Amino acid sequence: MRTFNEKVWEVARHIPYGKVTSYGRIAKLIGAPQAAREVGWxxxxxxxxxxxxxxxxxxxxxxxxxxxxxxxxxxADEQRRLLMAEGVLFDGDNDLKISGFTAILWSPSPVEIQHLLDEGAE
DNA sequence: CCCGTGACGGGGG
DNA sequence: CCCCCCGCCACGG
Incomplete structure (x- = not known):
């Protein structure tokens, strides 16, 4: 639990089945609110x-x-397929926009994240 | 060392 | 809905 990437992976590893989050939200969770692009990387x-x-x-x-x-x-098709397999819905058959996005957003408690980053659970 | 390139995000038009 | 601009930052040429 040290490098930027390791922090990203550790947090992302805990996104629950059927839930989603964004690059920017992960960036904020690990204390690098301006590094959304790096989360993608x-x-x-x-x-x-x-x-x-x-x-x-x-x-x-x-x-x-x-x-x-x-x-x-x-x-993109692969990601869409994996999400749909978890019950995530999309606006249209050929759409990449999740319908009801905010309703399935992962909202971990700050305490939980703090614990993950401190302990580096594995 | 400069520069283009993004699985990004926010702001405006 | 679309498009553009700008700040961001690691990587590769």
Whole structure:
């Protein structure tokens, strides 16, 4: 629990099934409110991580509740598929905007986050 | 060292 | 709904 990326992954690892959050919200949770873009970079770097599959990257979307990953390699479709499998609904069949986004937002208590970052639970 | 590039976000038009 | 601009910051050329 030290580097920026490790903090991002540790927090993201705890997003509950069926819930979602945004890059910006994670940035704020780890005390780097201006680093939303870097959170996205951290998610992209998961592929090269040993236990990267333990992090539910698909539950992280942009602040408007819209999938913002590029779809040139069907990444967006994959994220949409994974979310729908958890009961997350979208505005339309071919839409990347989650319907009822604010209602399924993950809102961890500050205490919980503090604990995660301090203890570095694994 | 400068510069382009984003899985971002907020503000305006 | 769309588009643009700007601040942000790590990475790669």
């Amino acid at each position: 951290a998610m992209a770097a998961l592929g090269n991580q040993p236990h990267g599959d333990a992090v539910p990257w698909h539950r992280v979307v942009n602040g408007e509740g819209r999938i913002s990953i590029s779809n040139h390699d069907h990444g």
